Amino acid sequence: MSIDVTTATAASLAEALADGSTSSVEVTQAYLDRIAGSDERLNAFLHVDAEGALATARDVDARRAAGEQLATLAGVPIAVKDLIVTTGQPTTAGSKMLEGWVPPYDATVVTRLREAGLPILGKTNLDEFAMGSSNEHSAYGPARNPWDTTRIPGGSSGGSAAAVAAFEAPLALGTDTGGSIRQPAAMTGIVGVKPTYGGVSRHGVIAMASSLDQVGPMARTVLDAALVHEVVAGHDPLDSTSIERPVPAVVEAARRGDVSGLRIGVVREFGGEGFQPGVRAAFDRAVELLAKAGAEVVEVSCPHFSHGIAAYYLVMPSEVSSNLARFDAMRYGLRVMPHEGASAEQVMAASRDAGFGDEVKRRIVLGTYALSSGYYDAYYGSAQKVRTLIARDFEAAFEQVDVLVSPTAPTTAWKLGEKSDDPLSMYLEDVATIPANLAGVPGLSLPVGLAEDSGLPVGVQFLAPAMADDRLYNAAAALERLVDMPRLEEIT
Amino acid sequence: MSSSAISRDDVAHLASLARIDLSDDELDRLGAELPAILEHVKVVQQVAGDDVPPMSHPIPVANVFRADVPRPGLTPQEALAGAPESEEQRFLVPQILGEE
Numbered sequence: 001m002s003i004d005v006t007t008a009t010a011a012s013l014a015e016a017l018a019d020g021s022t023s024s025v026e027v028t029q030a031y032l033d034r035i036a037g038s039d040e041r042l043n044a045f046l047h048v049d050a051e052g053a054l055a056t057a058r059d060v061d062a063r064r065a066a067g068e069q070l071a072t073l074a075g076v077p078i079a080v081k082d083l084i085v086t087t088g089q090p091t092t093a094g095s096k097m098l099e100g101w102v103p104p105y106d107a108t109v110v111t112r113l114r115e116a117g118l119p120i121l122g123k124t125n126l127d128e129f130a131m132g133s134s135n136e137h138s139a140y141g142p143a144r145n146p147w148d149t150t151r152i153p154g155g156s157s158g159g160s161a162a163a164v165a166a167f168e169a170p171l172a173l174g175t176d177t178g179g180s181i182r183q184p185a186a187m188t189g190i191v192g193v194k195p196t197y198g199g200v201s202r203h204g205v206i207a208m209a210s211s212l213d214q215v216g217p218m219a220r221t222v223l224d225a226a227l228v229h230e231v232v233a234g235h236d237p238l239d240s241t242s243i244e245r246p247v248p249a250v251v252e253a254a255r256r257g258d259v260s261g262l263r264i265g266v267v268r269e270f271g272g273e274g275f276q277p278g279v280r281a282a283f284d285r286a287v288e289l290l291a292k293a294g295a296e297v298v299e300v301s302c303p304h305f306s307h308g309i310a311a312y313y314l315v316m317p318s319e320v321s322s323n324l325a326r327f328d329a330m331r332y333g334l335r336v337m338p339h340e341g342a343s344a345e346q347v348m349a350a351s352r353d354a355g356f357g358d359e360v361k362r363r364i365v366l367g368t369y370a371l372s373s374g375y376y377d378a379y380y381g382s383a384q385k386v387r388t389l390i391a392r393d394f395e396a397a398f399e400q401v402d403v404l405v406s407p408t409a410p411t412t413a414w415k416l417g418e419k420s421d422d423p424l425s426m427y428l429e430d431v432a433t434i435p436a437n438l439a440g441v442p443g444l445s446l447p448v449g450l451a452e453d454s455g456l457p458v459g460v461q462f463l464a465p466a467m468a469d470d471r472l473y474n475a476a477a478a479l480e481r482l483v484d485m486p487r488l489e490e491i492t
Numbered sequence: 493m494s495s496s497a498i499s500r501d502d503v504a505h506l507a508s509l510a511r512i513d514l515s516d517d518e519l520d521r522l523g524a525e526l527p528a529i530l531e532h533v534k535v536v537q538q539v540a541g542d543d544v545p546p547m548s549h550p551i552p553v554a555n556v557f558r559a560d561v562p563r564p565g566l567t568p569q570e571a572l573a574g575a576p577e578s579e580e581q582r583f584l585v586p587q588i589l590g591e592e
Contacts, residue, residue, distance in 0.1 A: 440550020
């Protein structure tokens with residue numbers, strides 16, 4: 001069997017590895033070559049670990065040759081967002097604060113990748129500390145969208161998205177706090193999943209907003225994403241918010257892909273004003289396809305979703321201001337001495353000014369304000385109540401339907417620099433993805449084609465109740481078979 | 493309800509609370525941006541009535557304990573590997589108390 005390694009799906013690579021028609025070294029080397037050929041233009045990787053990836057590949061090949069039973073994805077390489085700590089290679093979080101830092105331990109999700117035998121190709125670019133929707137807030141320059149390198153790949157997991165879309169990796173891990181997996185997946189024409197909050201361990205994932213953050217898979221097909229989901233998900237005693245329940249049967253659901261009789265709710269609040277006509281048209285076509293495939297499609301109103309951004313931009317910065325207090329220039333990370341004999345406090349303030357970029361500072365100061373005495377109830381407290389209302393909207397919706405659908409993002413990928421001077425307009429891009437994080441429910445973005453007006457990928461988002469992640473994979477797999485999503489032929 | 497008026501001096505105070513030594517340019521910029529963001533987000537004050545409970549977390553959170561038995565951790569070398577400065581297996585930090 002001959003297989004075009006870099007364009008093959010992870011599932012077919014796994015089969016080719018299992019039947020001996022290719023080796024992990026061959027596959028891993030092909031991806032490393034691909035990265036060497038195109039990443040100068042894409043800047044998707046902040047660090048490439050050729051040696052480490054090939055060592056894992058050789059080990060997997062040897063174990064397979066010895067007849068050992070291996071995990072399904074053993075030998076299939078993966079890229080990891082540089083927010084997730086890894087031994088043996090740097091973790092920067094896209095920040096000057098952590099330039100050159102090599103963590104002393106592995107995140108639980110990384111341990112699970114290693115145990116399953118996935119070679120780790122390297123660490124992917126991101127908005128600094130995962131704060132942004134465009135990757136332009138990376139301290140190491142933005143990753144670029146392979147469909148049009150003058151455009152953003154989305155964010156914050158933009159490097160992972162660009163790498164998978166451009167065939168530099170078959171699989172990647174991202175993190176999603178307000179849409180940071182789903183939105184870049186939509187912008188680059190790949191599949192991205194934010195699992196149920198608590199479904200995947202956050203141990204070793206540099207915290208941005210602890211009540212919202214979640215790790216998830218990015219891949220070129222629904223089944224590939226499910227295969228990664230199954231590897232990384234499940235209870236972890238090292239994460240106190242980790243759910244002690246069996247992982248939903250996501251792989252089986254992705255293989256099933258049957259929406260006959262499934263009740264699908266179109267979120268009325270997402271798709272009108274502010275949504276690009278090409279996105280709306282592609283979304284409407286996708287909904288028609290689902291109906292033709294036997295789904296019962298109804299419109300559902302979630303009246304508080306429209307306040308999600310406002311609540312999110314109070315809850316998230318509040319948690320950011322607290323979480324990022326750990327970068328104090330004392331135990332690890334950047335230390336700047338402002339002058340001879342400076343006190344610890346002066347060193348902290350100087351180091352944090354030098355180490356953090358504009359967006360991080362903006363959010364820390366905003367969060368400090370929202371939590372400060374006299375404003376706490378009016379801002380943080382009010383936002384937490386809106387969060388309750390959004391969770392109730394989901395509960396009411398899931399009494400009527402099995403899954404919800406909406407466009408993943410209001411627009412297709414915009415030009416680099418187009419929104420950099422207007423933080424608020426960038427924040428509005430997260431309108432459709434944020435409610436899932438606030439309520440803790442899972443979401444998946446599926447590419448459904450190119451927008452007629454921009455010629456760029458459009459994503460459709462599926463949302464399901466907590467711990468019903470399998471419903472996302474089932475519905476998305478059904479739609480995936482029906483849509484006409486062209487393959488990226490060439491990086492332009 | 494509080495207004496979203498926030499001055500450049502307020503931003504400077506918040507930055508000092510957050511231990512970030514912002515430059516004058518940064519204070520100017522944040523002094524202009526934050527009121528616009530707060531203007532947008534303050535809508536949360538009009539959405540929920542007093543009867544709506546706040547939600548801090550999407551799932552019930554409880555303390556999680558492990559058995560109090562020794563297990564391997566980082567070695568001092570590993571723990572100090574990323575330290576800006578260290579000495580005698582300790583983190584070396586600038587002076588914390590004022591000069592006597």
